[in-house]
Amino acid sequence: MHSFFHPTSPQAHVVTTLWWWMFGVGGAVWLIVVIAMLYAARARRGERGDDGLLHVSESTHHAMERTVIGAGVVTVVILLAFLAYDFSVGEALAQHPDRALTIELTGHQWWWEATYENPDPSKRITTANEIHVPVGRPVQIKLRSADVIHSFWVPNLNGKRDLIPGYVSSQWFTADTAGMYRGQCAEFCGLQHAKMALYIIAEPAAKFDAWLAASATTAPLPTDSATRFGEQVFLTASCAVCHSIAGTPAMATVGPNLTHIASRRTIAAGTLANNRANLTGWIVDPQAFKPGTLMPKSTLQPAELQALIAYLETLK
Amino acid sequence: MTAPDANLPADVTLTDAAIAEEAATLDAVWRDAPGFWGWLTSVDHKSIGKRYLITAFLMFLAGGIEAAMMRAQLARPENAFLGPDRYNQIFTTHGTTMMFLFAVPVMNAMGLYFVPLMVGARNVAFPRLNAFGYWCYLVGVVFLYVSLFVNMGPDTGWTAYVPLSGPQFAPGHRVDVWAQLVTFTEIAALAAAVNIIVTTFKMRAPGMSLNRIPIFVWAQLVVSFMIVFAMPAVATGSTIMLAADRAVDTQWFNPAEGGDSLLWQHVFWFFGHPEVYIIFLPALGLITPIIETFSRRRVFGYSALVLANITTAFFAFGLWVHHMFATPIPELGQSLFTAASTLIAIPTGVQIFCWLVTMWSGRPRFTTAMLFVLGFFFTFVIGGITGVMLASVGFDQQAHDTFFVVAHFHYVLLGGAVLPLMAAFYFWYPKVTGRLLSERLGKWHFWLFVIGVNVTFFPMHILGLEGMPRRVYTYLEPTGWGSLNLLASLGAVVIAISVVIFVVNLVKSYWVGDVAGPDPWSSSGLEWATSSPAPSYNFLHTPIVGSRHPLWEPIADAPVLVGLRTDRREVLLTTTFDARPDSRNHHPNPSIWPLYVALCMGVTFIGSIFSPYFILGGIGLAFIGLAAWAWQSSHPAGHELIAAPEAEPV
Numbered sequence: 001m002h003s004f005f006h007p008t009s010p011q012a013h014v015v016t017t018l019w020w021w022m023f024g025v026g027g028a029v030w031l032i033v034v035i036a037m038l039y040a041a042r043a044r045r046g047e048r049g050d051d052g053l054l055h056v057s058e059s060t061h062h063a064m065e066r067t068v069i070g071a072g073v074v075t076v077v078i079l080l081a082f083l084a085y086d087f088s089v090g091e092a093l094a095q096h097p098d099r100a101l102t103i104e105l106t107g108h109q110w111w112w113e114a115t116y117e118n119p120d121p122s123k124r125i126t127t128a129n130e131i132h133v134p135v136g137r138p139v140q141i142k143l144r145s146a147d148v149i150h151s152f153w154v155p156n157l158n159g160k161r162d163l164i165p166g167y168v169s170s171q172w173f174t175a176d177t178a179g180m181y182r183g184q185c186a187e188f189c190g191l192q193h194a195k196m197a198l199y200i201i202a203e204p205a206a207k208f209d210a211w212l213a214a215s216a217t218t219a220p221l222p223t224d225s226a227t228r229f230g231e232q233v234f235l236t237a238s239c240a241v242c243h244s245i246a247g248t249p250a251m252a253t254v255g256p257n258l259t260h261i262a263s264r265r266t267i268a269a270g271t272l273a274n275n276r277a278n279l280t281g282w283i284v285d286p287q288a289f290k291p292g293t294l295m296p297k298s299t300l301q302p303a304e305l306q307a308l309i310a311y312l313e314t315l316k
Numbered sequence: 317m318t319a320p321d322a323n324l325p326a327d328v329t330l331t332d333a334a335i336a337e338e339a340a341t342l343d344a345v346w347r348d349a350p351g352f353w354g355w356l357t358s359v360d361h362k363s364i365g366k367r368y369l370i371t372a373f374l375m376f377l378a379g380g381i382e383a384a385m386m387r388a389q390l391a392r393p394e395n396a397f398l399g400p401d402r403y404n405q406i407f408t409t410h411g412t413t414m415m416f417l418f419a420v421p422v423m424n425a426m427g428l429y430f431v432p433l434m435v436g437a438r439n440v441a442f443p444r445l446n447a448f449g450y451w452c453y454l455v456g457v458v459f460l461y462v463s464l465f466v467n468m469g470p471d472t473g474w475t476a477y478v479p480l481s482g483p484q485f486a487p488g489h490r491v492d493v494w495a496q497l498v499t500f501t502e503i504a505a506l507a508a509a510v511n512i513i514v515t516t517f518k519m520r521a522p523g524m525s526l527n528r529i530p531i532f533v534w535a536q537l538v539v540s541f542m543i544v545f546a547m548p549a550v551a552t553g554s555t556i557m558l559a560a561d562r563a564v565d566t567q568w569f570n571p572a573e574g575g576d577s578l579l580w581q582h583v584f585w586f587f588g589h590p591e592v593y594i595i596f597l598p599a600l601g602l603i604t605p606i607i608e609t610f611s612r613r614r615v616f617g618y619s620a621l622v623l624a625n626i627t628t629a630f631f632a633f634g635l636w637v638h639h640m641f642a643t644p645i646p647e648l649g650q651s652l653f654t655a656a657s658t659l660i661a662i663p664t665g666v667q668i669f670c671w672l673v674t675m676w677s678g679r680p681r682f683t684t685a686m687l688f689v690l691g692f693f694f695t696f697v698i699g700g701i702t703g704v705m706l707a708s709v710g711f712d713q714q715a716h717d718t719f720f721v722v723a724h725f726h727y728v729l730l731g732g733a734v735l736p737l738m739a740a741f742y743f744w745y746p747k748v749t750g751r752l753l754s755e756r757l758g759k760w761h762f763w764l765f766v767i768g769v770n771v772t773f774f775p776m777h778i779l780g781l782e783g784m785p786r787r788v789y790t791y792l793e794p795t796g797w798g799s800l801n802l803l804a805s806l807g808a809v810v811i812a813i814s815v816v817i818f819v820v821n822l823v824k825s826y827w828v829g830d831v832a833g834p835d836p837w838s839s840s841g842l843e844w845a846t847s848s849p850a851p852s853y854n855f856l857h858t859p860i861v862g863s864r865h866p867l868w869e870p871i872a873d874a875p876v877l878v879g880l881r882t883d884r885r886e887v888l889l890t891t892t893f894d895a896r897p898d899s900r901n902h903h904p905n906p907s908i909w910p911l912y913v914a915l916c917m918g919v920t921f922i923g924s925i926f927s928p929y930f931i932l933g934g935i936g937l938a939f940i941g942l943a944a945w946a947w948q949s950s951h952p953a954g955h956e957l958i959a960a961p962e963a964e965p966v
Contacts, residue, residue, distance in 0.1 A: 002783040002795065004714050015710040019781075022711070026701040033668065037693045040676035046613065052838060053868060054612045054678045064616055064673040068666070075665040079658050079704065086658075086708040087651060093710050094647045148480040149577065151642055151717060155783050159713025162642045164578055165479055166571025169644035182795075186717040186785045187642075188473050190480060191400045194788035271792070291400055 002182035004155040008202070009173040011093055011158040018089050025078060093159075096172060097138035103131060104142045107150030107163040107185070110192035110293065111256055111269040116212065125215045128256030129269045132201045132215075134208040138174045148190060154183035154200050162187055175202035182270065191292030197270025218247025219259050219315050230311025233304045238296070245315065255295065262315045268293070280309055339856055341882045346438065347852040349906055357906040359443035360852060364450050365429025366748065371450075371457060372422035375413050378461070380815060382410035384808055387772070391805035393793040403789035404471035405490070409464050411474030412494060415591065416501040417457055419733060423598040424449075424508035426740065427536040429748070431512055433843035434530050436521030436861065438854050438887050439903060441514035442507075444910045444945060449507030451914030456500030459922055463493040470494035473787060475588070476558065478569040478580045483562045492562060492925040498554040499921050502547045505594075509540035509547075516540075519887065520895040521842065522877055523861040530841050530864070531621050535601025538625045539594050542632065546590040553583035555921075563928060578643060585636035592728070593632040597625055599733040600667060602740040603689055607671050609743075609839040610686040611678030614865060617670035624663035631660040641712045650709050657707035664700060668693065683837075684758030688739035691766040692731060699727025702777070717787075720780025726773045738765070738818070745822070746836050750848045751829030757821040764814030771807030775800040840865035858888065861895070909945035913938050 007013040046054030056064075104115040115126045133139045143152055145163040153160030157173040175181075185196035203211070222228040231248065234240060240250035246259040261267075264274050268290055272278040281288070283305065286295040300308065348354040348363055358364060385406050389398040398406060432440055440446050463469055470490045472481040481491045516529065516537045529537070557568040558580070567573035569580050604615050615621065637645060637653040672693075680686060702724040706712045715721055738761075746752045780786075784797050791797050835844035844867055846855050857876030863869040877897075880886045885903035890896055916938035923930025 004781040004783070012714075015714055018708065019705070019711055019714075022705045022708070026705065030697050030701055033672075033697050034694055036672050037675075037690060040672050041680055041682070041690060043676045044679050045676065046678050048612075051868060052612070053614070056677045060677060064677055067673050068617060068620070068669045071669045072662070072666055075662055079661060082704065082708075083655060083658050086654060086710065089708065089710045090647060090651060090654075148485050149477055153714075153783075153785075155714060155781070159710060160642045160716060161713070162644075164643060166577055167644050182783065184783065184785055188477070188480070188717075188787040190485065191404065193785075194400065194790050195792075197792075 001156055001179055002184075006156055008177040008179060008181065009157045009175050011173050012156060014089050014092050015159065018085065021085065022082070025082075029078070096140075097174065100138040100140040100172065101133065102140045102142060103133075104144065105131070105152060105163070107143070107145045107147075107152070107189070109147050109190055110185070110196040110290070112152075112196070112198045113146075113253075113256065116215075123216045125212070126257045127215065127260065127264075129197070129266065130199045130201060130264050132203060132208055132211050133175055134205045135175050135178050135202050137205065138172060141171045141173075143169045143171065149187045150185045150189050150196070151187035152183065153186040154181050154198075156181045157200060160186045175200070178202050178204060180265075184270070192290045195269060195271045195290050197266075199265065199270060214263075214316075215260055219245045221247075222311060222314065226307050227311045227314055229304075230307035230309070233300065233308045234311060237298070237300060237304070237308075239308075242295070258312065258315060260315055262313050276309060276313070279312065280305065283308065335856065338882060339851070339853075342853040342856065343851060345853070345883065345885055353908075354906070356911055357908045359439070359447050359904060359906050359910070361428050361432050361440045361443065361446060362748075362850060362852075362854075364446050365425050368421060368425030368428060368450055368453070369748075371454060372418050372425055375417040375457060376422070377815070377819070379410050379413035379418055380812070382406045382413065384812055386410065387805040387808040389789065390791075390801050392802060393791050393795070393798050395790060398789065400789045401471070404787075405464060405467075405469035407787060408470045408473050408494070409460065412460065412470065412497065414729075415474055415595075416498060417453075417460065419595040419729065420501065420505055420591065421453055422737065423539070423595055423733075424505060424512075426598060426602070426737075427512045427540075428508055430744065430843060431515055431533055431536055432519070433747070433846070433850055433854060434533050434841050435516060435519060435524060436842045436845075436855060436858050437515060437519040438858075438885075440511045441519055442511050444904055444907050445507045446511050447907070448910035448914050449504040449511075451911050452500045452507070452917055453504035455914055455918040455922075456497050456504070459500070459918070460493065460497045463490075468493055470497075475584060476554070476580075477584075478558065478561075478577050481558065482569055483565070484570075486562075489925050492559065495554040495559045495562070496921045496925060498550060500917070502551045502555070503917065505543050506547055509543035512536050512540040513544075517892045518889045518898075520890050521858050521861045522888070522890055522895055522897055524866075524890075524895045526893055526895075527619075528861060528864045531604040531615065531618070532598070532601035534622050535597045535625050538629045539597050542590050542594050542597075542629050545633065546587045546594065549583055550587035553580060553587070557583070559924070563924065578640075581640050581643065582636070585639045586633070589636040589639065590629075590632045592725075593628055595729065595733050597628060599736040600664075601625075602736045602743075603671060603692065605839060605841055606685050606689055606739055606743050607674055607680075608865075609837045610681045610683060611675050613674050613678035614840075614868070615670065616674045616677065617666075618864060620666055620670055624667045627663040628660060631656055631663070635660065638707060638712065641709050642716050647709070654707050654709055658704055661700060661704050668697070683742065684753070684755050684762055685739045685742040687759070687762045688735050688742065691762060692735040692739070695727060695731030695735060695766060695769060697731075698774075699724055699729075699731050703728060715780055717785055718780030719776040719784045719786055722786050723773045723776035723780065726769075726776075730769050730773070735766070738762075741822075743837070744843075745825070746829075746832030747843055747848050747850070749826055749829070750832055751825050752832050752836060753825045753829060754821050757817055757824075761814050761817045761821060764810050764817065768807050768810030768812075768814055772804045772811060773807070775804050775807075779804075835867065840868040842866050907945060909941045913941040913945065916941060 007016040046056050049055045102117045106113040112129050114131045118124045143161055143163040145165045150163040151160045152163060152171060157175060158171055161169055161171040179202055181200040183198050185193055222231045235250055240252060242252050242254035243258045244251045266272060267274050267282055271289060272282060283298050285297050286293050348358040348360055389395050389403060428440060428446060468490055470493050472486055472491055476494055479485055516533055560566040561568050567575045569575045569577050571577055608615050634656040635653060638657045641650055706715060706724060742753050742758055779797055779800050832848045834847050845859055860875040862871040880888055887901050887903045888897055889899045889901050891898050916934050920931050920934025923934060
């Protein structure tokens with residue numbers, strides 16, 4: 001789900017309510033102006049004088065004065081009411097709730113790196129492009145950028161916030177309904193700005209805790225010859241130069257962390273469904289899907305590729 | 317007032333032969349030199365204004381073609397018509413063209429062409445500067461489009477946010493092209509602004525006191541001051557900071573070296589938001605005379621309209637942070653900009669109310685020009701209302717950088733600036749060419765354009781709120797954005813058809829349109845007091861002005877200004893407030909040096925992309941030209957005070 005019209009957090013609710021008010025009042029104002037314009041356009045007022053111009057009586061002139069002043073006053077009243085309402089919305093959005101779950105989100109060209117903070121370093125987990133959050137608990141997203149400016153925006157949950165190099169900013173939301181909410185980078189960030197999506201997966205607390213626990217584990221060891229070969233391919237071909245898999249020597253942080261890649265729904269920042277065909281296609285030629293992406297074409301032999309895919313599919 | 321020339325008895329009647337002789341003398345003095353050389357050396361505001369208008373209109377068509385390419389690409393999900401690299405160049409060039417090479421220059425051009433005619437002057441105050449400004453603009457136009465065709469078009473958006481546009485993430489010369497293009501348009505806009513300010517303040521016909529200036533001239537005057545205050549900000553940002561970061565490794569915007577990547581946005585939008593009003597206020601100024609003429613009524617609330625212009629100009633400098641509501645700027649600071657962004661709607665509202673009651677008190681006649689004014693009300697008000705919505709920090713954080721904003725500013729710019737401009741084309745085309753545009757084609761043009769604009773841009777509001785960010789070269793099928801995008805693309809086809817009709821009308825009417833005569837609409841401004849097109853010297857006799865509507869309220873016996881020399885270029889300067897005769901001034905002759913200096917600027921700034929040494933060389937060459945320029949324009953009898961302006965203003 002990806003829409004401002006279906007708010008699923010208190011932060012998004014207040015703004016959507018504000019929007020419907022603005023839409024109603026603004027629509028009425030537009031309608032009145034257009035009706036007034038059509039009415040004025042059909043006017044046959046004024047008497048032709050010797051100078052070829054039209055002249056109106058003094059009382060009509062006074063009526064014009066009253067109309068303009070009246071319309072001006074109504075405009076001012078509407079705008080001041082809007083300001084007051086808007087400031088109250090702004091105040092509601094500025095409240096920072098307690099006992100929030102904190103997630104660090106780093107923007108990269110063109111994917112999202114999410115780290116769940118934990119006092120115990122071994123329980124800090126790092127994932128990419130799919131962020132699980134518990135329903136009903138406030139979430140603080142701390143935003144940083146690794147390169148250029150990006151913007152984090154999941155319309156169902158809250159407005160957007162820029163990720164600016166040299167700054168740390170943050171955004172809050174409390175998901176009130178379980179669901180999968182799509183977001184997409186909103187600040188132009190280069191060639192693949194269009195394919196830099198992410199998902200917020202809001203789930204009941206118990207399910208979230210289970211996910212968090214599972215995600216803190218290291219990757220399972222390969223159990224058969226095919227997946228053992230696949231792991232070897234991963235570590236010895238160029239994959240490990242950029243990616244990491246917890247529990248193996250691969251610890252690079254240039255690309256997304258792949259420790260639990262098989263449990264994600266999409267790959268390439270929300271671009272492709274995570275299935276065997278897409279994963280294979282992506283590894284063989286990422287440029288075909290996201291021209292300009294930093295991941296290069298692979299030079300793997302078919303057998304190596306098969307094994308690699310088989311290995312990655314075990315990383316639940 | 318009486319004419320300052322005491323030698324001429326008050327009751328003398330000039331014979332036709334004497335008038336013809338005087339006209340011939342004036343034309344010999346004021347016309348451009350013959351042939352191509354004359355074209356290159358012209359300093360006539362009408363020749364230059366016409367070039368400006370045509371070049372800017374061609375830029376409108378170029379920007380339109382780029383828009384059509386984008387709509388073709390976005391018509392369906394995962395389309396392969398344009399790849400990301402090409403798309404990014406196209407959308408950047410579209411925005412850059414429309415803002416820097418069409419909208420601002422076309423409004424400047426309207427001012428440079430019409431302000432002297434509307435205030436009864438023979439030319440602008442600084443004619444060579446005017447020529448220089450146009451040539452700089454033309455250098456910028458050629459530079460951008462040659463770059464685009466050699467795959468060197470800028471690709472980081474017309475806002476060129478750092479660090480994406482910085483040396484680390486945008487190697488090559490694409491962003492340099494953008495940064496230096498901005499330099500050329502800054503020079504051109506500043507030249508136009510200074511010219512319009514001084515022309516308005518010092519060259520008005522006697523009797524045209526400040527409270528009698530046409531509303532369009534007021535708008536041009538206010539906007540010229542805005543240009544003077546706004547342009548230096550972007551000049552500092554792009555020409556000094558960004559270009560220096562890229563060329564000589566300064567670190568203004570690099571946080572790793574103590575720079576600040578947010579600084580660019582402040583510098584850019586401190587210019588960028590006033591820029592919108594620099595485009596919009598002159599467009600509003602075009603509306604007043606059209607409504608007056610076709611309603612046969614003097615506009616209601618002249619003072620309110622003037623004050624609305626001035627208030628808008630002040631507010632316009634206090635809005636820029638509403639482009640940055642998603643950045644980490646403290647909430648309290650943001651709310652001040654919310655208030656300013658909301659309240660700026662008041663002066664615009666007042667202008668609309670004044671026009672509506674003016675129409676209501678008359679008997680409006682619906683020529684094409686007037687239809688476009690109605691189209692303006694219908695379309696622009698939507699953009700104005702979404703503008704107030706975007707002043708809300710909470711809502712803006714949702715709508716910012718989405719298609720909602722794309723819809724909003726196209727409603728404002730197409731509705732608020734292009735529709736009035738098209739009205740103005742139908743209204744003033746006869747003054748420029750001597751022939752009327754076809755009303756029949758005009759009505760087709762009007763209906764298709766207004767329908768096309770609304771069909772194209774209205775769906776974008778919904779797309780934005782459904783989550784579609786701007787500046788994306790494609791979108792995935794499951795997003796569900798396909799059908800509204802297709803609708804928007806179909807609307808773009810309608811716009812394209814209407815613009816083709818417009819071009820046909822413009823070209824065809826030039827040859828076969830009805831001959832207009834001096835004043836086809838029985839309008840009120842001074843520009844209609846001379847032939848269409850105006851002769852090289854604009855007015856045979858500068859009229860004396862006694863009201864806001866000189867042609868509607870003529871002074872008995874139609875006094876004119878005499879006593880200026882006709883055998884050389886001489887103009888009358890009047891006082892700033894009351895327009896009393898102040899001094900006679902020698903006026904510069906045609907010159908090639910403005911073109912030469914503009915080309916040197918081209919060498920300087922385009923060369924600076926490749927090596928900083930071009931700056932030294934280019935400026936050295938320009939200095940020679942500036943010396944020659946100044947040498948040529950000096951004259952022993954340059955400036956003569958009129959000893960005792962015995963005449964009282966009317």
